[in-house]
Amino acid sequence: MPHAPATTAIIGAGIAGLACGQALQAHGLPVRLFDKARGPGGRLSTRRLEHAAVDLGAQFFSVRDPAFRRQVATWREAGVVAPWPDSLWEASESGWHRYRDKVERLIGAPRMSAVSRRLAEGLTLATGIRIERLEPRGDDWWLIDQHGERHGPFARVVLALPSPQAQALLEPHEPSLATACEAVIQRPCWAAWACFEAPLPDLPEVDDDWQAVRLAPDPTRSPAEQPLRFVSRNDHKPGRHGQGESLSLLARLEWSEAHLERNAESVARRLLEAFRAQLPAGVTLPEPTSLGAHRWRYAQPDVFASGEAVNLDHRRSPNGLSLCGDGWRGPRVEDAWLSGHHLGEALAADAS
Ligand SMILES: Cc1cc2nc3c(=O)[nH]c(=O)nc-3n(C[C@H](O)[C@H](O)[C@H](O)COP(=O)(O)OP(=O)(O)OC[C@H]3O[C@@H](n4cnc5c(N)ncnc54)[C@H](O)[C@@H]3O)c2cc1C
Structure with missing residues (x-):
């Protein structure tokens, strides 16, 4: 019997994590996303007040790619x-x-x-879950949340987070990726x-x-x-x-x-x-x-590497951990989407 394709965990359902999830899923690879917030979107955030919905993150975006x-x-x-x-x-x-x-x-x-809600359609997303630790077990990864609950097993983990938050999770397991995160202010x-x-x-x-x-x-x-x-x-x-x-x-x-x-x-x-x-x-x-x-x-992000091709290699490790997010490309919604989309495509190619 053929094996079911291994599942990828994506921590962070901002635009980068969502784009990565959609790219993987488009190649038939199962994904599960986790976000600490009540809904997806991250910095594409709108706060609903009693009489108004106010955008507190990105105000608009432009398109180049x-x-x-x-x-x-x-x-x-x-x-x-x-x-x-x-x-x-x-x-x-x-x-x-x-x-x-x-x-x-x-x-x-x-x-x-509305953009992130649209991108989240069809993806398996758990909200209100803050991942606090990663745990390797054999070839797999488990995620430990704020309640000590374990989620897994996963063949790959994508950290679609602002670099300082990714760095904290990576430090015990993948010092080279953690160091790369440190460089992205x-x-x-x-x-x-x-x-x-x-x-x-x-x-x-x-x-x-x-x-x-x-x-x-x-x-x-x-x-x-x-x-x-x-x-x-x-x-x-x-x-x-x-x-x-x-x-x-x-x-x-x-x-x-x-x-x-x-x-x-x-x-x-x-x-x-x-x-x-x-x-x-x-x-x-x-x-x-x-x-x-x-x-x-x-x-x-203040400092970001130039060149997506080099970048992609530097943000994947052989043990199944990888990074995406605006910090790896530039300070815009488009950069975040592209970083997640290209990582998803690269991981799908690795898995084929
Ligand atoms: C005030 C402001 C104005 C902006 N204005 C513009 C603009 O006008 N135009 C433009 O193009 N861009 C703008 N941007 C930038 C744009 O919003 C970002 O580049 C983009 O949204 C980043 O997406 P991301 O997916 O990389 O990260 P994020 O959106 O930050 O997503 C990361 C996600 O990870 C989650 N998370 C973090 N830690 C954990 C954890 N431990 N466990 C689980 N989940 C976790 C967070 O809740 C979040 O949802 C603005 C940003 C801000 C803050």
Whole structure:
């Protein structure tokens, strides 16, 4: 009787882990995914508040690579992504100016997390499970979760995690991969939200339907002294009209590093204050009805290797452990998807 193909465990159901899972499954290889969060998506995160769904991770994504373009085309066809924003602004010392470039940006609809939910379809995923240890047994691997429960056996384990989290799991078993993880720095980022009872006041000479604004850095000051980098209006995103006015406010990485241990409420107040300071003279922002912030300890990779081919070899070990995630390619949703997709393809080729 032919053997059933061996199962691969994937720790982390962010976009990289999901893309890897889909690639393996497309080759007929069984996978089981584990994520410590309540749902898939990782940094493609949307928080559901009482009157609003606010994106606290990626705000949009762009497409450069042909394989990712093909994937995105299926999402577009299914209606889970849409172009956004079409009213993007930049605020600087000289005021607000429409920001135009040739990049097409897309967002999940009706929430950013729609993308990861779509990618998770058909995959076996256990949520609320934090994997704390790996245990080798003969040729197999077992995963031990936060309750001491064991999951396995698995022929292969993919760590689709921010590199510092992967490093901790790898250290006892695969020092060379753990060292590779150490070289990939993930920088932190604060992301806040503010909800309002009424729509924001119109801004003179700015489109009433403005959707997002980038805050240009002031070159005369250190970035660590400039809290805010990006603001989006959640109710001006596809599928969210009528949910009530709310803003997502993303901090600069340098400022986040300098204020990492600050409490969430004071961070949210500071980011909102920084936004107020960018409003044209005479415009008053109402008091928010809800305000809060999320700290991403590992938001954006700073150092990443160049060259996927070399990279893939360096993030697989002969004993069945391998790595994917944005840190192995670059700081974008597309990088995360590609790292997982290419790893899945490579593991499928190894298994054939
Ligand atoms: C604030 C912010 C703004 C961003 N803006 C943009 C943008 O505008 N455009 C863009 O393209 N990109 C943006 N990004 C980057 C983009 O979100 C990431 O590159 C991408 O989502 C990373 O996906 P990933 O799968 O590599 O990692 P993650 O999404 O971090 O997935 C890792 C998963 O592992 C899980 N996990 C961790 N440890 C364990 C464990 N021990 N056991 C089980 N599960 C575990 C986590 O819960 C998580 O779901 C932004 C990121 C942040 C934080």
